[in-house]
Amino acid sequence: MDALVARATRRLEDLETALDGLQQVRGRAVSVDGLVSAEVDGNGALVDLRLAEAITTLPAADVGPLITRTCAEAAHAAAEQRARVVETLNGAFTGQAG
Numbered sequence: 001m002d003a004l005v006a007r008a009t010r011r012l013e014d015l016e017t018a019l020d021g022l023q024q025v026r027g028r029a030v031s032v033d034g035l036v037s038a039e040v041d042g043n044g045a046l047v048d049l050r051l052a053e054a055i056t057t058l059p060a061a062d063v064g065p066l067i068t069r070t071c072a073e074a075a076h077a078a079a080e081q082r083a084r085v086v087e088t089l090n091g092a093f094t095g096q097a098g
Contacts, residue, residue: 010088011092014089015089017089018073018085018086018088018089021085021088022042022082022085023042023095024042025042025078025081025085026042026078026081027044027075027077027080028063028074029073030070031061031069033051034052034064035051035058036067037049037050037057037070038074039074040071040078042070042078042081044075046071048079049067049071050083053065064096074076
């Protein structure tokens with residue numbers, strides 16, 4: 001019975017660690033020209049967007065795609081972090097943590 005309780009306690013700790021890790025996930029990206037920087041949370045929601053003043057020199061048709069591309073790169077970075085957290089949790093549950 002003690003072993004069962006200890007195992008359940010470890011699993012709960014693993015879940016709490018994963019939850020904390022998921023809450024801390026942030027993806028960040030900066031456009032190649034440095035005009036746009038974006039940050040998204042672990043769900044891919046935009047939490048910060050910064051535009052350099054020099055972005056006003058770009059043609060209007062180029063601004064939207066540049067912002068969208070940078071946000072997508074940030075979301076991709078967040079997804080990779082999230083996947084690592086889940087992979088660690090899966091490893092803990094299967095005994096293959098690492």
